[in-house]
Amino acid sequence: MSAALDNPYWMPFTANRDFNQQPRVISGAAGHWYTTADGKELYDTFSGLWTSGIGHCHPKIVAAVQEQVATLDYCMGFQVTNNKAIELADRVTALAPDRLNHCFFTNSGSESVDTALKIALGYHRARGEGNRTRLIGREKGYHGVNFGGMSVGGIVPNRKVFSAALIPGVDHLRHTLDLEHNAFSRGQPEWGAHLAEDLERLCTLHDGSNIAAVIVEPVSGSAGVIPPPVAYLERLREICDHHGILLIFDEVITAFGRVGKAFGAERFGVTPDIITTAKGLTNGVIPMGAVLVRDEIYEAFMQGPAHMIELFHGYTYSGHPVAAAAGLATLDVYEEEGTFAQATALEQHFEDLLHAFKGHKHVIDVRNFGLMGAIEMAPRDGLPGARGAEAHKRCFWDENLVVRAGMDTLQFSPFLNSDPDEMSRSFEAVRRVMDTLE
Ligand code: PXG
Numbered sequence: 001m002s003a004a005l006d007n008p009y010w011m012p013f014t015a016n017r018d019f020n021q022q023p024r025v026i027s028g029a030a031g032h033w034y035t036t037a038d039g040k041e042l043y044d045t046f047s048g049l050w051t052s053g054i055g056h057c058h059p060k061i062v063a064a065v066q067e068q069v070a071t072l073d074y075c076m077g078f079q080v081t082n083n084k085a086i087e088l089a090d091r092v093t094a095l096a097p098d099r100l101n102h103c104f105f106t107n108s109g110s111e112s113v114d115t116a117l118k119i120a121l122g123y124h125r126a127r128g129e130g131n132r133t134r135l136i137g138r139e140k141g142y143h144g145v146n147f148g149g150m151s152v153g154g155i156v157p158n159r160k161v162f163s164a165a166l167i168p169g170v171d172h173l174r175h176t177l178d179l180e181h182n183a184f185s186r187g188q189p190e191w192g193a194h195l196a197e198d199l200e201r202l203c204t205l206h207d208g209s210n211i212a213a214v215i216v217e218p219v220s221g222s223a224g225v226i227p228p229p230v231a232y233l234e235r236l237r238e239i240c241d242h243h244g245i246l247l248i249f250d251e252v253i254t255a256f257g258r259v260g261k262a263f264g265a266e267r268f269g270v271t272p273d274i275i276t277t278a279k280g281l282t283n284g285v286i287p288m289g290a291v292l293v294r295d296e297i298y299e300a301f302m303q304g305p306a307h308m309i310e311l312f313h314g315y316t317y318s319g320h321p322v323a324a325a326a327g328l329a330t331l332d333v334y335e336e337e338g339t340f341a342q343a344t345a346l347e348q349h350f351e352d353l354l355h356a357f358k359g360h361k362h363v364i365d366v367r368n369f370g371l372m373g374a375i376e377m378a379p380r381d382g383l384p385g386a387r388g389a390e391a392h393k394r395c396f397w398d399e400n401l402v403v404r405a406g407m408d409t410l411q412f413s414p415f416l417n418s419d420p421d422e423m424s425r426s427f428e429a430v431r432r433v434m435d436t437l438e
Contacts (some may be wrong), residue, residue, distance in 0.1 A: 047051070047414065084328060136152070191229060195232065246297075247274075356427070391405055
């Protein structure tokens with residue numbers, strides 16, 4: 001077998017054959033830097049994968065995990081539970097918007113999304129509106145890779161192969177990215193609020209009384225950072241209220257400081273009925289997700305004989321004590337270090353660094369919100385994704401920089417506690433690569 005094919009490790013969302021020609025393997029990390037086995041140090045411009053906002057191997061989280069794993073490694077999460085899960089549910093709901101006072105734990109963003117969709121369907125049925133079964137997502141949305149999330153998601157390559165197995169009864173709003181009208185917007189674009197009316201059209205088509213829920217990322221992440229147009233989220237909320245539809249914000253990326261507040265909902269002043277989270281909940285240290293729901297939704301399930309299970313759903317590792325301990329330590333650090341305020345203070349500098357790429361020969365758009373940023377390059381003729389992939393590799397090998405490329409869009413998720421000069425230097429390095437890129 002060729003060297004490119006004999007690696008037993010099948011990597012996720014990776015061009016495996018290309019990777020195996022020149023593997024990029026990290027073996028250590030501290031703070032804002034990764035290390036490799038041969039002693040190379042690389043600056044991480046993506047905070048893990050939007051996960052690790054307060055830096056890698058934060059001593060407080062490391063200590064909490066070490067202690068927990070030696071105290072209670074695991075216990076059954078059904079019918080009994082552990083003290084850390086209870087404590088974390090308290091702490092997370094205390095940070096959440098009004099009335100989102102109940103928390104269901106998962107192990108990932110994908111599981112959070114599928115859990116939220118199931119809760120939405122169960123909620124309507126429990127209230128005698130079992131006809132509300134339709135789900136609405138949005139083009140370019142990313143809601144993980146499980147069947148529910150994939151179906152409401154709108155990233156074409158993630159859906160294409162599985163087209164016949166997508167769940168039925170799903171429609172999509174149009175996405176809000178239109179370079180003709182909103183290229184190089186700083187923060188939220190002025191253009192595009194009218195696209196929320198797509199929801200009203202779908203309510204006319206199907207009758208709103210058949211629709212269970214609408215799910216959107218407040219700021220699309222994976223698709224290359226697409227902030228919501230001014231007044232767009234507000235309008236979605238209004239239409240949902242009018243038709244009795246649940247609004248789900250997928251905040252797997254936007255929660256826990258990425259947009260300067262505990263939740264994007266708070267930053268945008270729009271309160272959804274359900275919020276999905278993961279990533280920053282534990283700073284990425286142990287996999288964990290959480291779904292936060294409004295009181296009315298939880299209460300709707302709490303009927304029937306009290307000895308009966310109300311929601312036939314859960315994961316072996318829901319509320320895992322070690323993950324919960326990591327979550328508790330993470331929330332402590334956010335509070336003690338003022339992480340969300342640190343993130344807010346970095347926003348302007350970050351925006352300026354990104355938008356300095358306007359006018360670069362390859363650049364067709366720059367987008368940002370909070371500490372989420374994207375530089376979109378034009379694709380090479382007939383080879384979409386090639387320029388981005390090369391930029392990623394050149395950053396790694398030539399500039400000791402880990403940069404995420406989604407096709408030809410470079411994405412940035414700086415640490416919430418970044419050093420501004422380090423941030424500046426990372427963009428100087430990106431520019432050196434882009435200047436010499438074909
Ligand atoms: N929802 C959102 C909004 C996400 O960003 C998920 C759900 C799924 O989470 P899990 O933990 O199941 O992966 C995500 C994940 C990128 C990128 O390049 C982002 C994610 C995953 C892969 C790539 O931006 N986010």
